[in-house]
Amino acid sequence: MAAPIDEITALNPVSSAGQIPLEQPPKLKGRQKLLQNLQRMSSSPSLTRRGRSASAGYRRDHKASLSCVSLSSTYSPCLGNGSSSQFYGLNRPATPGYSVSPGPDAHINSRIRVVGTESPAAGQLRTVPLPVDLRPGSRSSPRLTMEEGDALETALELSEPQVSRARDFWGEMPAELKTEIFRYLTPLEIVRCSAVSKQWNAMCFDGQLWSKVDATEYYQKIPSDVLVKLITSGGPFVRDLNLRGCMQLDERWSSDRDRITDLCRNVVNFSLEGCKIDSVSMNYFLIRNPRLEYVNLSGLGSVTNKSLKTIAKSCHQLQVLNISWCANVDSKGLIRIIQSCTKLRDLRASEVQAFEDPELALELFERNTLERLVISRTNLTEDCLKILMHGVDPEFDVLTDRPIVPPRRLRHLDIHHCVLMTDKGLESLAHNVPDLEGLQVSQCPELSDDSIIEVVRTTPLLSHLELEDLENITNAALVELANSPCANSLEHLNISYCEALSDTGMLQVMKNCPKLRSVEMDNTRVSDLTLMEASFRVRKRGYGEKHPQVGLRLVIFDCANVTWAGVKEVLSSNAYIPRARKPVSAVVTVTQTSDAGSSPMTTTYVTPASTPSPAPTYPNEIIQLKCFYGWQMTVDEHTKRVLRGDLAAASRLDRKWADYMMATEEAGAAGAGARRRRRRARDAERLYNADDADDDTLGVGSGAPIGRRRRAQSGGCSLM
Template sequence: MVDSTIAHSTPDSPASPASEAGSLDVQPGSDVVEQFPVLQHKIKGRQRLLRGLQRISSSQSLRARITRPRASSAPYRNSVSSLSCVSLTTTPSPFGQPSSGSSYFSYGDVSTAPTSVAATPAVETPGYDGIESVLAVRKVDHPVSTPMTISLPTEIKKKAKVFNFWETIPNELKIYILSFLSPKELVRASRVSKKFHELCFDGQLWIEFDASKFYREIPVGSLTKILETAGPFVHDLNLRGCLQIEYTQRAQRLVNACHNLYSTNLEGCRNFSRPTLHTLLKSNHQLIHLNLTGLAAVNNATCKIISRECPDLETLNLSGCKQMDARGIRFVIEGCPKLRDLRASSIRGFSGNTDLATAIFKTNNLERLILSNCSDITDAIFTTMILGPTPEFDLLTNRPLVPPRKLRHLDLTRCSRLSDTSIRSLAYITPNLEGLSLSNLTHLTDAALEPILASCPNLSHLDVEDLTHLSNSLFANHIAKSPCSTKLEHLSISGCENISDMGMLPVFQSCTNLNSVLMDNTRISNLTLTEAADMVRSRSRSLAHHASSSPLPEVTLNLTIYDTALVTWTGILEILSRNSEPLSAAKPGKDGVVEVGEGGNGKKGKEVIGLRCFHTWQMTVDEHTRRVLRGDLASARRVERKWAEYMQAELEVGVGGMDSRRRRRRAREMRDALEEDQGQQGQQQGQQGGQGQGQRRRGRTVGCAVM
């Protein structure tokens, strides 16, 4: 840029010292010389001025001492030029008087400064006060001004651009970050680079290997390769349902790689070979949990290996292993003193095996014993398991004098040869019993359960399904009045044909913590359903002072009442009305959606009854329950009203008479109204979720099901 402060001179004048100082490089005969002729000045004064400028620009302290503040008025107020494309260097010439009332701008390389000034040079004023604010430092090659900023070297700039945060953090943090990925995502990430491959297959990430979630999505070769790589670090191996593990060398390589297992689940691996299984057991002496459900490779020799190689075993599941019998269980009981959980469903060979029963009695470490479908267990064998081979009894109380058993869960489902004599032996000797399943023991009566209910205060799950000899007296006088009544949570009386309202009404009045009751194929009626609804209502009121963790209702009691001839639609309507009752205490919001209030309203809204009933009513009940759980008060109440009108119309149609045609037409209208309501509700849900048409079809299906 050509300096805009140069005064004019004649073209023939010699080059001024200013050009030598670097202010302007002018070639003879150029247009610049013609437009901007250079003036002659006194060399002595000019050199003195340049030296002063250089000293001022290089000394910050000097500039701070002689500088005075600028005027507050804008310096470009009188300018008529545009500021969008000009340079804002507006200082007058250092060789003449400062110009007043005009500003000098430069457009690129062409200056807009005046082309003519007075011929007489200005008076030199080396000691001019405030010269640093008037004279601007020109951008010339001579080091007159020093740069205020320094750019980074090129090498540092390149390093800053390629800075990689991942490479700077320690491996411990990398492993922690990768631990949030699933096994499938880890395998994909391992393909990024060699370093990622090493990190993704680090042993800390494969302590737990659960292939049951993704084994269908990868071939057996990839599954085997993963286990071969991470096998030495795996502690918890779950291959449940992995049918790819066949009689091949891959399975053998897989087993050879896993020798630090603490927990193994091979349930459903039907193609697992016996030598491979034995190799796995022999190479993992520290096993604690072992699940071999349904494996054809398991036999009595396998149980002997378990007893010899796995002394720390605590949980063993051998259910469904048809190639073994009760002798194999005896090997495990005698060789694994820490065993607490034994599941041996559908195992043969208990009949006459007194040695196994004696071994179970002597250990007294079992907390869970599952012997369902072991139909050859007799009264003598089971009594030996509980009381020992030669029990002693108290002469006054007739109670056994043996140490209490540690059993907490006992399942004897379908052990059809057991009777009251053996089941009664559990009384007063199993104080920690929490779960008892006696389903399909067709010979049991009230006498077998009465002492158990009186001596087991922690009983929370009781399954007496298909016990046809039980009476209402057991439920009304023993279950409802037993020490475990307030802790009972699950009760199954399905198939107990003698149980009616007389037995179940006291149960619902006393057992206020019930959350699951199965009453199908019984003689209960609508009174039992009404009592159940009242129990939930009372429970909601007692817990109303607690704050609600969820603003929407939740199912807290599940009732199963299908195939109960005495239950009618009015009993079902009572449950539906109870389900929508808590919502009435809350504040209805937009479109009938409930806004749960403060205090007890939120907790009361959580108490909802889930119902399994007659199949022609079930889909309407499900639709009503979905609306209640969603908090849609108006829609749920509308379903109740229209379903009640439809059921009443159906009853009128069955009466017959002269108005039968009108009643049938009214029933059709009620049916169409219910179908239309549910169809509109499904359409609204579909529009909210982007699936309007599909939701509407589902709503119509619900309406048709009511017919």
């Protein structure tokens, strides 16, 4: 028996210690190498002695399990030990009487496990077979088709875990959406975001974000270099350029003039009010922007007739021009503007001493395109205003004695503080400005009732009228205003410092002008009657479920005839709710009859209604007062409570303020009855404190409690 054992040992020279012999089988190539690398690794405690860790799938009943399929070429199977029979069906343990005949494929069979090998002792399957489509084929087996190879690759790819990759939403977002998101930020916030990164800096200074550069809100917080970068980054996208108050650009206009004007050539609205700029830079910018429609050069000393000539030559689309407070402009420059800019509809030239020239007035008359003309604080005379309205030597109507001229298109005329204006000049507006909506003739001391009455009779669309500091007008002008066609459209009226006006005229205005929104009548003779009438008219504007809004603003400070009682009337009216809109209570009457046959006793109970309470009701509009400074804080607090819908708190404040004012007046009164008045005040306070009513049950709009009623002092029950 020794000879067979030696033969087996020679053919399979593996030591009992499990060492691999020095002589290795020859290396395989091609398909044999691929099939050699397809092998099964099983977890077994015997492998721990060879430097391998045990797999979790191994069971102690000596049954192997499939752990993985390895394609590694560095692994060599464990041969020559007692456990090799569990993995390789052809390598049996060297026992007496058992011989293995070596074949040509012995080295292959020792490396590849034969699928389906059964144990001769137990007679049952020791391993889990691979699927048919994944079983390795021998050299004589047919090759894998393309579909089977793809299926094998797919199975191997699916077995690998898929690692989820975090998406970069901001990086993958289109540039248009990023720009749209940045539009929701303020310009100051965009400038701050530019410091995040280079990518954000490029996005923040994208020209599409700066089509409108309005520096009025942040010009004090931004340096000149960043402001110039905003203007230049916008470039051809900039259409609205408002640099009002940007004093830091004084030196920048000289150094960066060419760069700014070369990039910004599509500006439509341009404002330099309050800036410092030289005339050369300004003219250069005006020449390079022929699409200008709105130009505001108010208060610039560098604006001269040459600047107006430049505008007249290059800006033919001009519609609005503001050169107020430009002292270096006269009638010659304005005449060039009017002759060249045929679309001009708004001219603002306050305190420009050029309107005493009849030639300028005649040009304005012939052009007749202006809708707004602001020439306040100028040297306008009555003759120039007549030429502006009627022209020179017009034809008169024989019946009406009025000039036959086309009506003016003026909608707003401001000639306040023109001290040379008289009634004859203002009367020229009558029948010639049918579309007039705003008229300001304040501080013209020569005007009287005659000219005011003539104008308001023929301007049915008049909504804003300024008559401040006209000492010669009387209540007749207000009465005529209340009866004129413009009474239904009047919204703003200013009669401050007209000391001859009183309740006689203002009561008529309050009654007949339902759309009034603002009335300034400080330093007049109006009294509490006007305030009461105004409160009544505002209450007529209705009630609703929304919080109230300010519907009428009254300015009544320094009015000697206005007392705290009139102010209290306005406050009470602001928090007033009609009885019909308050929650309805049910009245239940119970009649009780005693057993002795006495007369029945009737008891009345007031219980809340069973139906659900309606939504809270508020006045649609209230009055906002500007009164004596000692009362103004109370009035403002009361208005604040009403606007937020807390009418109960507003009524409570109104009542307590009235008690304080009455106590102050009584305590300050002198004479023999002062002690008696103070005693009466203490008794009234005692009765008020003893009342069962609570502050929270006060009626809205009145000082009396509605939650409980005071017990009547009837002397008790006669039966008892």
